[in-house]
Amino acid sequence: MTWVFARIGRAILTLLLLIAFTFFTLAISGDPAVAKFGEDIDMATLEAFRAKWGLNYPLWKQFLIYLNGIVHLDFGVSFRTGEPAWGLVVSRLPATLSLMLPTMVFSILIGVPLGVFAAMNRGKWADRFTIVLAVVALAIPSFLLGLLLMFVFSVWLAWLPPSGIVGWQSYIMPSATLAIATAAIYARFTRSAMVEVLSHPMIETAQASGLSRRVILCMHGLPNVLLPLITISALEFGNILTFAIVVESVFSWPGVGRLLITGIANRDYAVVQAILLLTGTTVIVANLLADIAYGYVDPRIADARLKGRRHNAVLDKT
Amino acid sequence: MKTLRHLPWLILLSLAVVATLLICAIFANFLAPHDITQVDLRNRFQSPIFLGGAWGNPLGTDSLGRDILSLLLRGIQVSMTIAALGTIGGAVLGVTLGFVGAWVGGWVDNLIGVLIDFQSTIPNLILALALIAAFPEVNFGVFVLIMVIYGWEQYARLARAIALSAKSQPYVQAQIVFGASPLRIITRSILPNAAAVLLVNMSINFPRTILVESTLSFLGIGIQPPDTSLGVLIGQGRDQLYNAPWVALMPGFVILIATISISLLGDWARDLVDKD
Numbered sequence: 001m002t003w004v005f006a007r008i009g010r011a012i013l014t015l016l017l018l019i020a021f022t023f024f025t026l027a028i029s030g031d032p033a034v035a036k037f038g039e040d041i042d043m044a045t046l047e048a049f050r051a052k053w054g055l056n057y058p059l060w061k062q063f064l065i066y067l068n069g070i071v072h073l074d075f076g077v078s079f080r081t082g083e084p085a086w087g088l089v090v091s092r093l094p095a096t097l098s099l100m101l102p103t104m105v106f107s108i109l110i111g112v113p114l115g116v117f118a119a120m121n122r123g124k125w126a127d128r129f130t131i132v133l134a135v136v137a138l139a140i141p142s143f144l145l146g147l148l149l150m151f152v153f154s155v156w157l158a159w160l161p162p163s164g165i166v167g168w169q170s171y172i173m174p175s176a177t178l179a180i181a182t183a184a185i186y187a188r189f190t191r192s193a194m195v196e197v198l199s200h201p202m203i204e205t206a207q208a209s210g211l212s213r214r215v216i217l218c219m220h221g222l223p224n225v226l227l228p229l230i231t232i233s234a235l236e237f238g239n240i241l242t243f244a245i246v247v248e249s250v251f252s253w254p255g256v257g258r259l260l261i262t263g264i265a266n267r268d269y270a271v272v273q274a275i276l277l278l279t280g281t282t283v284i285v286a287n288l289l290a291d292i293a294y295g296y297v298d299p300r301i302a303d304a305r306l307k308g309r310r311h312n313a314v315l316d317k318t
Numbered sequence: 319m320k321t322l323r324h325l326p327w328l329i330l331l332s333l334a335v336v337a338t339l340l341i342c343a344i345f346a347n348f349l350a351p352h353d354i355t356q357v358d359l360r361n362r363f364q365s366p367i368f369l370g371g372a373w374g375n376p377l378g379t380d381s382l383g384r385d386i387l388s389l390l391l392r393g394i395q396v397s398m399t400i401a402a403l404g405t406i407g408g409a410v411l412g413v414t415l416g417f418v419g420a421w422v423g424g425w426v427d428n429l430i431g432v433l434i435d436f437q438s439t440i441p442n443l444i445l446a447l448a449l450i451a452a453f454p455e456v457n458f459g460v461f462v463l464i465m466v467i468y469g470w471e472q473y474a475r476l477a478r479a480i481a482l483s484a485k486s487q488p489y490v491q492a493q494i495v496f497g498a499s500p501l502r503i504i505t506r507s508i509l510p511n512a513a514a515v516l517l518v519n520m521s522i523n524f525p526r527t528i529l530v531e532s533t534l535s536f537l538g539i540g541i542q543p544p545d546t547s548l549g550v551l552i553g554q555g556r557d558q559l560y561n562a563p564w565v566a567l568m569p570g571f572v573i574l575i576a577t578i579s580i581s582l583l584g585d586w587a588r589d590l591v592d593k594d
Contacts, residue, residue, distance in 0.1 A: 139581040144570045
């Protein structure tokens with residue numbers, strides 16, 4: 001039980017570090033009063049603004065005020081549109097989620113069988129082909145993949161709309177771009193986990209007792225891989241999120257990722273911070289849940305996941 | 319030569335690609351037929367020779383009439399330079415922190431551990447975006463710094479683990495007893511042993527750094543025009559995908575073969591080092 005609290009403590013620490021990180025990047029990025037009113041404003045207005053927002057307090061007190069704002073989901077106002085940053089982000093969320101959900105489903109449906117298939121034929125050409133395919137899929141930057149799809153299907157064949165949301169066809173290319181990269185991650189991970197399971201003595205026993213390949217795979221192989229797969233889905237969430245940020249920009253998708261990139265280009269700090277904190281928190285929580293679920297259900301296979309993923313050496317300590 | 323013959327053909331091909339890219343990056347200034355800032359609006363959108371263009375601009379021209387071959391060479395140079403500086407810088411930073419953590423121990427080690435944890439939890443692109451937002455202007459130095467911060471934690475983790483396990487070994491214990499300085503022990507005894515693992519990690523990180531650099535530049539928040547990189551070129555060519563697709567597709571092709579061949583080399587090197 002204690003390791004759960006230790007893990008939660010770590011997550012909270014990471015979250016605080018993230019908040020401190022965004023706070024200080026804001027602090028070094030310039031005076032918000034000047035940013036709001038411009039250089040040519042009289043000192044009295046500046047001072048009044050600073051007093052109102054607590055900018056003349058010492059830094060630690062400002063940090064506490066900042067924390068208080070975050071707890072109340074107050075990230076300030078976008079200085080481009082004048083709307084509250086949080087509302088702006090929330091209004092863009094449905095577009096992003098509607099892109100990520102089909103991506104998750106498709107990448108699992110493609111990646112997992114591919115990984116199992118490769119592991120079953122370990123060392124043969126099918127295995128090597130899958131590995132090379134995964135390396136290639138991960139080596140292609142997602143913006144380039146999106147652009148290539150756009151060239152083939154919008155410019156050349158003129159089958160699909162190139163950008164924005166104009167109908168259900170608009171979902172095909174962005175989610176395909178996302179799914180290819182994500183499926184490669186799943187295929188790689190499933191393969192290494194499956195190879196690990198298949199080299200276990202229990203498989204040999206099953207073979208010796210005359211069970212068919214199919215039964216061995218379904219009864220002994222897959223259940224052992226499924227568990228780490230569920231957690232890897234949570235852990236890879238952060239990766240998919242960053243892919244989504246890029247892909248949204250390529251396809252002019254009206255989601256959170258595009259809002260973030262335009263926000264950075266315009267130095268719209270309130271919006272940028274709200275999104276960074278939202279995505280960071282999501283990733284931290286997903287990691288935490290995955291670790292806890294993992295530790296509860298099966299503490300043994302930690303090894304398999306550690307090999308499949310370089311992060312999170314937390315598990316073997318606990 | 320004998321070892322070369324035993325390599326898989328895919329690895330040989332990758333090596334050839336990397337060698338070509340290196341030559342392009344190093345000699346870009348000599349190889350480029352035109353100046354990349356040379357704008358010629360009457361000469362816009364010339365097609366490359368394989369699509370019936372003229373030899374004056376072998377790979378055609380872009381929307382400002384600039385020579386694409388010259389732009390590509392400069393792009394390769396910038397992208398490779400940033401990736402190389404970022405990878406080396408990240409390795410130096412990570413290895414130093416990892417060794418310091420392992421050797422000093424105590425709260426220093428804990429602090430470094432928390433930082434490693436933080437860096438590996440938050441997706442790298444998110445941190446890079448946060449840093450870009452923090453700087454009022456992203457110039458070359460700032461951009462390299464962001465690339466250095468990308469990926470340092472893997473080296474730190476490796477170096478820390480290696481140093482911790484080496485510290486209990488007799489050959490290191492003996493040197494401590496003889497009064498050798500920690501710096502000497504680490505640079506003379508531990509680092510050479512760790513070199514293979516760290517180099518493999520660098521070869522895996524290098525294409526990732528190219529990806530992050532080109533992604534940020536493509537999004538318009540990395541390298542700023544008039545200077546160029548492979549990502550910037552693709553970003554500029556994106557708007558001409560309909561009338562002049564080669565402007566975006568050629569730098570795209572370069573990134574594709576570069577990252578794929580370096581990734582294959584990295585994977586191959588990793589398999590050599592840990593035969594799992």
